Amino acid sequence: MLPEIGQYTLIAAGVLCLYSMIACVTGARLRRADLVESGERAVVGIIFLVFFASGLLVYSLVISDFRLEYVAQYTSTTLPLQYKITAFWGGQAGSMLFWLLILSVYTVIALIQNQNKNRQLMPYVTAVLSGICLFFIVMLIFAADPFKRLIPVPVEGQGLNPLLQNYWMVSHPPALYAGYVGLSVPFAFAMAALMTGNLETGWIKAIRKWTLFSWLFLTVGILQGSYWAYIELGWGGYWAWDPVENASLMPWLAATAFVHSVMIQEKKGMLKMWNMVLVLIAFTLSIFGTFLTRSGVVSSVHSFAQSPIGTYFVVFMALQIGLSVFLLLMRKKELAPEARLESFVSRESSFLFNNVFFLVICIAVLCGTTFPILSEWVTGSKVTVSAPFFNKVVMPFAIGLILLTGICPLIAWRKAGLKNLQRNFVVPSGFALIATIILAILGVHHWLTLLFFFSAMFVLVTVYVEFNKGTRARMAMVSEGAPAALYHLVERNKRRYGGFIVHTGIAVIFIGIAASSFYQLEKEVTVKQNESFAIGAYTLKYSDLQFLQDAHKEVWQARLDVFKGEKQVAVLQPERHFYKNSDQPTTEVAIRPFWNEDLYLILVGPDQAGAGIFKVFVNPFIGLIWRGGLIMALGGLVILLPEFKPEFATSTASEIAAEEPAT
Amino acid sequence: MKTKLLYILMMLFVYSAFAKGKPVMQDVAGKLSCYCGTCPHLVVTECGCSTAGQIKADIQKMIDEGQTEDQIIQSYVAKHGQTVLAAPPKSGFNLTAWVLPFLAFAIGGFLVIAFLKKERKAYSLSSEPAPREMGEKELHYRDLLKQELEERK
Numbered sequence: 001m002l003p004e005i006g007q008y009t010l011i012a013a014g015v016l017c018l019y020s021m022i023a024c025v026t027g028a029r030l031r032r033a034d035l036v037e038s039g040e041r042a043v044v045g046i047i048f049l050v051f052f053a054s055g056l057l058v059y060s061l062v063i064s065d066f067r068l069e070y071v072a073q074y075t076s077t078t079l080p081l082q083y084k085i086t087a088f089w090g091g092q093a094g095s096m097l098f099w100l101l102i103l104s105v106y107t108v109i110a111l112i113q114n115q116n117k118n119r120q121l122m123p124y125v126t127a128v129l130s131g132i133c134l135f136f137i138v139m140l141i142f143a144a145d146p147f148k149r150l151i152p153v154p155v156e157g158q159g160l161n162p163l164l165q166n167y168w169m170v171s172h173p174p175a176l177y178a179g180y181v182g183l184s185v186p187f188a189f190a191m192a193a194l195m196t197g198n199l200e201t202g203w204i205k206a207i208r209k210w211t212l213f214s215w216l217f218l219t220v221g222i223l224q225g226s227y228w229a230y231i232e233l234g235w236g237g238y239w240a241w242d243p244v245e246n247a248s249l250m251p252w253l254a255a256t257a258f259v260h261s262v263m264i265q266e267k268k269g270m271l272k273m274w275n276m277v278l279v280l281i282a283f284t285l286s287i288f289g290t291f292l293t294r295s296g297v298v299s300s301v302h303s304f305a306q307s308p309i310g311t312y313f314v315v316f317m318a319l320q321i322g323l324s325v326f327l328l329l330m331r332k333k334e335l336a337p338e339a340r341l342e343s344f345v346s347r348e349s350s351f352l353f354n355n356v357f358f359l360v361i362c363i364a365v366l367c368g369t370t371f372p373i374l375s376e377w378v379t380g381s382k383v384t385v386s387a388p389f390f391n392k393v394v395m396p397f398a399i400g401l402i403l404l405t406g407i408c409p410l411i412a413w414r415k416a417g418l419k420n421l422q423r424n425f426v427v428p429s430g431f432a433l434i435a436t437i438i439l440a441i442l443g444v445h446h447w448l449t450l451l452f453f454f455s456a457m458f459v460l461v462t463v464y465v466e467f468n469k470g471t472r473a474r475m476a477m478v479s480e481g482a483p484a485a486l487y488h489l490v491e492r493n494k495r496r497y498g499g500f501i502v503h504t505g506i507a508v509i510f511i512g513i514a515a516s517s518f519y520q521l522e523k524e525v526t527v528k529q530n531e532s533f534a535i536g537a538y539t540l541k542y543s544d545l546q547f548l549q550d551a552h553k554e555v556w557q558a559r560l561d562v563f564k565g566e567k568q569v570a571v572l573q574p575e576r577h578f579y580k581n582s583d584q585p586t587t588e589v590a591i592r593p594f595w596n597e598d599l600y601l602i603l604v605g606p607d608q609a610g611a612g613i614f615k616v617f618v619n620p621f622i623g624l625i626w627r628g629g630l631i632m633a634l635g636g637l638v639i640l641l642p643e644f645k646p647e648f649a650t651s652t653a654s655e656i657a658a659e660e661p662a663t
Numbered sequence: 664m665k666t667k668l669l670y671i672l673m674m675l676f677v678y679s680a681f682a683k684g685k686p687v688m689q690d691v692a693g694k695l696s697c698y699c700g701t702c703p704h705l706v707v708t709e710c711g712c713s714t715a716g717q718i719k720a721d722i723q724k725m726i727d728e729g730q731t732e733d734q735i736i737q738s739y740v741a742k743h744g745q746t747v748l749a750a751p752p753k754s755g756f757n758l759t760a761w762v763l764p765f766l767a768f769a770i771g772g773f774l775v776i777a778f779l780k781k782e783r784k785a786y787s788l789s790s791e792p793a794p795r796e797m798g799e800k801e802l803h804y805r806d807l808l809k810q811e812l813e814e815r816k
Binding site for chain 2: 235236237240340341342343344349352353356359360361363364367368371374375378379381382383384385386387388389392393394397522524604
C-alpha cells in the first residue's frame with residue numbers, strides 16, 4: 001500500500017501545481033485577488049504533499065522496504081543508517097524528488113518574503129515556480145518513479161556505491177542542489193517581469209540575494225566536492241573535469257557573471273536585457289546540469305536514448321528556452337538602457353569584459369563536456385575530452401579573469417582618466433611584481449606558476465589597499481580604533497567589502513592551484529616491510545600491514561612511519577577497502593597536512609609476495625584551495641547578511657566615496 | 664647586440680631540437696586517458712589503478728626501444744580507438760572543440776568593443792556634459808562643501 005500512497009501523493013501535488021498555475025495567471029489577468037490568493041495558497045498544499053512523499057521515501061529507505069525498486073537499488077540492510085537516509089539523493093529518482101522538495105520550500109519562502117512586495121509579479125512568479133515543480137512531478141510519475149514496486153521482493157538490496165559512503169555524501173549533494181534549485185527563483189522573477197512588462201529594477205532587487213544565495217551554495221558544494229575527490233578518490237588531485245563537476249561549474253560561472261553585471265543595472269539602469277539573458281542562462285544551465293548528470297547522456301548518446309528522463313528534460317528545456325527568447329524579443333524595447341556608457345576605460349566596461357571572460361569559460365566547459373556527444377552524433381566516432389583539453393583551453397581565460405578581478409575595482413565608474421589609473425595601479429602592480437621576483441629568486445621558475453602568483457598577488461594587494469584606505473578614513477573621521485573602524489567599514493557596506501573578501505578567497509585558491517599543479521611530487525613504490533623510501537623532505541618506513549573485516553567490507557591497512565630528517569613527524573595508515581556489495585575496491589587515503597604541503601599516501605595494495613605498493617604525493621600549498629574556499633564562503637555570507645540601517649545619517653564625504661559596490 | 668640575439672635564438676633552437684629527441688614517459692602518459700573503466704577517464708598519469716600502472720610501464724618500455732611519442736600514441740589509438748586520447752586531436756571535426764572557445768572570446772570581445780563604441784557615440788550626442796576627473800584640491804573643496812551643507816541641515 002505504501003508505494004501507492006507515495007504515487008498518489010505525487011499525483012495530488014501535480015494537480016495542485018496545475019491549479020496554482022492556472023489560478024495565479026487567470027487571477028492576475030482578470031484582476032481577481034481571491035483567485036490569486038487561492039493559487040498562492042495552493043503552494044502550501046504542494047509543499048505539504050512533497051514533504052509527505054519525501055518522508056515516505058526516507059522511511060522506506062530506513063526500514064529497508066525492498067518492495068520499492070529504489071530502496072533495493074541503492075541500500076542494503078547492512079548499510080549504516082546515515083547512508084540509508086542519504087540514499088534519498090544518491091540515485092536518479094530520489095534526487096529528482098529532492099530537487100522538487102527544495103524547490104517547493106523555496107517557492108514558499110519566496111512567497112512569504114514578498115507578501116507585501118512585488119505584488120504584480122508574484123502571481124506569475126508562483127505560476128512559473130509551480131510550473132517547474134509540475135515538470136519534476138510529471139517526470140517522477142512517468143519516468144523516474146521512486147515508488148516503483150519491485151516484483152519479486154528481494155531479501156537484500158544492492159547497497160550504496162562504496163564511494164558514496166562518506167561523510168561528504170551527507171553535505172555535498174544537498175549544498176549543490178540548494179544552489180542549483182535556488183536559480184529557479186531568479187528565473188521565475190525574470191519571467192514574471194517579462195510577462196507583466198513590469199521591468200523596473202524592483203525585480204532585480206528581489207532576485208539579487210537569491211542569486212547570491214545560490215552562488216554561495218554552489219561555491220560551497222563545488223569546493224566540498226573537490227575536497228571529497230581529493231581525500232576519497234585517491235589520485236592526488238581534486239578536480240578531474242568530470243561531466244558531473246562541470247555541470248555544477250557552468251551555472252556557477254553564469255551566476256557569478258550576473259552578480260557582477262547586475263550592479264550596472266542597479267547603479268545605472270543599463271544592461272537590462274543582458275542581465276535578463278544571464279538569469280535565463282544560469283537557470284537553463286542548472287537544468288542542463290541536472291539533465292547531463294542524471295540522464296546518462298554523457299556516457300553515450302545511446303544510453304541517453306535508453307534513459308527515460310532524457311526526453312522529458314529536452315522537451316522542458318526547449319519549451320523554457322523558447323518561451324524565454326519569445327518574451328525577451330517581445331519586451332526588447334522596454335529593456336532599453338536608461339543611460340549610456342561613456343568610456344572604454346570605466347568600471348562599467350571592465351564589467352562587460354569580466355562577463356565575456358566568465359561566459360567564454362562557461363562555453364569552453366560546455367563545449368568540452370558535450371563534445372563527446374556531439375562527435376558521436378556527427379562523425380559516429382567517440383572521443384574523450386578530459387583534463388588536458390580543459391586545462392589548455394580554460395587556463396588563458398582563467399588568468400585573464402583573475403587579472404580583471406584585481407583591475408576592475410581600481411577603475412573609476414563612468415570614466416577613468418590616466419591619473420586615476422596611475423594612482424590606483426602603481427602600488428598593487430609594483431608589490432605584486434616584487435613578490436613575484438622574490439618567489440623566482442627563491443627557486444620557483446615555472447612561468448605559469450609565476451604568472452598565476454603575480455595575478456593573485458595583484459588581487460590581494462588591491463584588496464589590502466581598499467581595506468586600508470577605508471579603515472584609515474573611518475579612523476580619521478569617526479575617531480575609532482583600527483579593529484572597530486574595520487568592523488564598521490565592512491558592516492556599513494557589506495556588498496563592497498564582502499565582494500573584496502570573495503576576491504581574496506579566489507586569489508588564495510589560485511595560488512594553491514598554481515603551486516600544487518606545477519610543483520607536485522609523485523612516486524610509486526613497491527617496498528617490503530621495514531624498508532623505507534623517500535620523497536621530498538620525507539622518509540617513509542613501511543612498518544606493518546593488517547587485514548581487518550566487518551559486516552560490510554574487508555580492509556587492508558598499512559602503517560608507515562614518516563620522518564622529516566631524524567624526527568618522526570607522523571604515522572600514516574592508508575587503507576584499501578573491498579565492499580561485499582561491490583566489485584570495486586576503494587582507497588582510504590592517508591594525508592598528513594603540513595603548513596606548506598600535504599603528504600598524500602595511497603595504498604595500491606599488497607603484492608603477491610606481501611610487499612606494499614604505495615603511491616605517494618607531496619602537494620605543495622594544496623590546502624590553500626580549501627582555505628581560499630572558506631574565505632570565499634565567508635565573503636558570500638557577509639554580502640548576504642541583512643542590511644544595517646543606521647538610526648541617523650552620519651555619512652562623511654570619504655564614506656560616500658567608499659560606498660560603492662566592489663566588483 | 665644583434666649577434667648576441669642571434670646567438671640566443673640559435674641556442675634556443677638547438678635546445679628545442681634536442682629537447683624533442685627522446686620522449687618522457689610522463690609527457691606521453693599525460694596525453695592518454697585510462698581505460699580501466701573505474702575512473703572518469705582520468706589521465707593515465709593521474710589514475711591510481713593497476714591498468715594505468717601497466718600503461719606507464721609499457722610506455723617506458725616503448726621509449727627505451729626508441730619509439731617516438733607519435734608512434735607510441737598511434738599504437739594505443741590503433742589498439743583502443745580514439746577514445747584513448749585524453750584530448751581530441753586538433754584536426755578534422757575535432758578542431759571545432761579547440762577553436763570554439765577562442766572564437767567565442769573573439770566574438771564576445773568584438774561585440775563588447777562594438778557596443779562600447781556605439782554607446783560612446785550615443786553619449787557624446789546626448790547633452791550631458793562629460794565628467795572630468797577632480798584634482799586633489801578640488802576633492803578637498805568638495806569635501807568641505809559637503810561638510811558645510813551637512814552642518815546647515
